[in-house]
Amino acid sequence: MVIELLTKRYPGMRAWLMQRLTALIMAFYSVMLLGRILVLQPATYEEFLGFFQPAWFRIASWLFWICLSIHAWLGIRDVFKDYVPNMYVRSLLLKILVLLLWVYMAWASWLFLM
């Protein structure tokens, strides 16, 4: 029954689940990041580079950004659906939103993985 709800016939259920799933992953990452900052307390440039160096941290940050993009897309899309009744304006705004999120994703990938 639950699996049935997650097929293409119910896109709203998928959006709902993705929003929660990405939220959960981001929540864990946020707690980890805050803890890491509190423990390591990077103050100088070298310390900050060291803070950013480990591969696992970069990959975690990159995965976080993927979740952030999906989460922001779903959230801002809901806001547009609620407050922008004009279909042309809404679809234009959605296109701008998607474009922005892809640009941020490329930027973040370059920062985290290069």
Add this chain to the structure above:
Amino acid sequence: MQNNELQNSQKAKVKNRPKNLNLFTIRLPINALVSILHRATGCALFLVLPIILLLLQLSLSTSEHFETVVSILHSPLIKLFMLGLAWAFFHHFFAGVRHLAMDVHWMTSLMKARCTSKIVMVLGVLATLVLAVKLW
């Protein structure tokens, strides 16, 4: 004839409906306040994404740029802005956790929901205050 009268009275009803677009006369219950703030803080966090990426890129590039970013973040006005941003994050975080809890049917009765709303508001401000003490 009767039909016509009915239509007229319906039109009059539509005309006489009270309009209340003055937002200051609407008092939000605490649950609604947490909810709209969850949305507003989410939008705010989305809007600052490029600033965060820019600061991150600058602070990673060279040690001079790193120092520049540090000095920018130390100016009082920016600190205040960052504190507002921190509150936005904490509120969105705690309100989000509350949503997730409700999704698995925790704290869904009205009284419990009101209670968790208050907890979310307090935790958001408290976490921001702790950060403020740390920053100054």
